[in-house]
Amino acid sequence: MTDRNIAVETIGLGKSYGRVLALTSVDLKIESGQYFVLLGPSGGGKTTLLRLVGGFIRPSSGRILLHGIDMSEVPPNHRRTSMVFQSYALFPHMTVERNVGYGLRLRKLAKTEVSARVDRMLTLVGLEGLNARMPHELSGGQQQRVQLARALVLESDILLLDEPLASLDANLRKDMCFELKRIQEEVGITFIHVTHNQEEAMTIADRIALISDGALVEEGTPREIYERPKTRFTADFIGENNIFEGIVASIVDGRAIVDLGFVRVAVPCGEVAAAHGEAVLFSVRSELLELGDHAEAAEARDVSVDPVQAIPATYLKEVYLGLTTSHMVRLPDQRDVVVRGVSTSGQAHFAADQAISVRWRTDDAHLLKG
Template sequence: MINPESGLAGAPTAGAPEGHSAAVELENVTKRYGEVTAVEDLDLRVEDGQFLTLLGPSGCGKTTTLRLIGGFEAPNRGIIRIGGDDMSSRPAYKRPVNTVFQQYALFPHLSVSQNVGYGLKHAGVSRSETAERVGEMMSLMQIPDVGDRRPRELSGGQQQRVALARALVMEPKVLLLDEPLGALDYKLRKEMQFELKRIHREVGVTFIYVTHDQEEAMTMSDRIVVMSHGHIEQDASPAEIFDRPLTAFVADFIGDTNIVHGTVTRIEGGHATVDLGPLGEIGGSTDDQLASGDRVRVSIRPTDVHVEPGGAGEAVVQDSVLVGGHIAMKIASGDETVVAHVARGSSYEPGANVHLRVDSDRIRVFAAAEGA
């Protein structure tokens, strides 16, 4: 079993200061590629044993951040610590981390057991200990009987498990995962999400995971860091990210949501009442500094939009589609279009007049974008 306090075999970390130190710390880290700033003044602290996901669209800086932690890139400025030790002058191969990529990079001419034990062999670990650790890791990955096969003889999911075993057998303090499920089909990807969560729970190693897939992040993570344009938009638990997004970007990126526009009519502490025109008034929480009369954006989850018969033309059904266990209805109201998720069997024909009701404590209100 992995000891999360150990470093790479043959290269243990040392010199950590007395007292508590995070698994990974980034302080004011900036990385530029020519004129392009990939990450700017990034501060991040990852605690021991956490499953943290860096989430965001392409170009947001999440993969650059992972590569900086792994030592594949050097920051233009800032400090990166792992286990309390400054990594500034330490190359990738001497850092107490291992990385799993989307392309597993298994050696095709080696057996599965030889692939898993490759790092141990080159670290000078004895044959007997290597065999023991490889066997333990393959059992953890639930592939104990494929050790003599070549990678080409395995399924995509099995190859993924071999890549994880090869990384974790080295007992890294931190495991970096760069979109490792991206090459798998949907059903296998869902299965591996649960497997990764189980593996993380059993080994206790800090996982830092990169993805653009919000469902992966919500399913597996203890904590999610949402990034955009090289900055952190929000750093919180999956539930907090979903129920209480700090920005309109996070609200729009995480889960399905409707972003509609309105005018503030009343502010009471962190609660704003907003006039949405034909949609009526609605109340929601806000962390922005707002005043009566301000134009705002309001985030409403489709699951919180209730569709009722009737209405005097205030809302008109445009279309509806079956999405597994529910129906997604597209509804026009004035200049706004909203989507509602309703139970199967409660659909309305296109052109039907309906009444919309929103009843939720997850409504979020954000200041309007500049120029809006």
């Protein structure tokens, strides 16, 4: 059975370099026409996965299907993929025109055809009329666009981009992110973009796969990954999450009553099967926590039905970050928690060492897998 709407499917894909196990049994499906991002820390296996899809290296185990056809043993020039390498600079002695048209000339296309397609690509990437420039006469961002045009002009079905924005400064990177997204929407092909920058991934991706330690950790839309990370790794890696550890005291109506040692709180179980007596982790985003009056945490209440959970804490300090302010607080078990709020002008509400409470909407917490 094949599914042509799936641009890339990997089945149990693995790769070892000698004794280094770079990738272990990755099962991944990437839909056609999506902007797909592979995100994760350095050394996790992102480039390895991208190179396997492009055919630059061969799998040690498993298979790769492109548009439903097994391509595991097919060389790069016979796959409908193009790759933009981070380290591959432009040919320095060739004009922009010749750089972009290089692949087409290799294919022995007529001069007029090459020239027309190069012009179209330069317009697409916003470099119209710069045909005669040499690479050293371009800014870093413009060089990046030339590289992109050089890959896009080949009209592949799948474009592979390995850290395409890594050499750009933060401002330019943001602009290029939007540009890349616009270009992808215009050409409508599948983009697979590798980065270790979570903001870049969130800005650009239709879907994100987190890759760490040679494994696919989880996969989803930016919103799913950000708001409902399934694993501790993702909760740590994406945004600012507070992770709590406790023991399940009971399960009441789909909520785990979690004993933190100093207080009990209720956490929706969601998809995680929690059992009585089990050690569990749950996370709450720092911007979904609020600071409150100490009395609130001390109140006797039935947490299992409460729409808001509150726990006692001690205020430490605030860190002003411009738009937002981070409030550092300490729990009775000496763990620190970050509460992020919109900055307000004027006097701070809390003093160091003040007894307070930290609260959140019950539904804003969720259990993590392992």
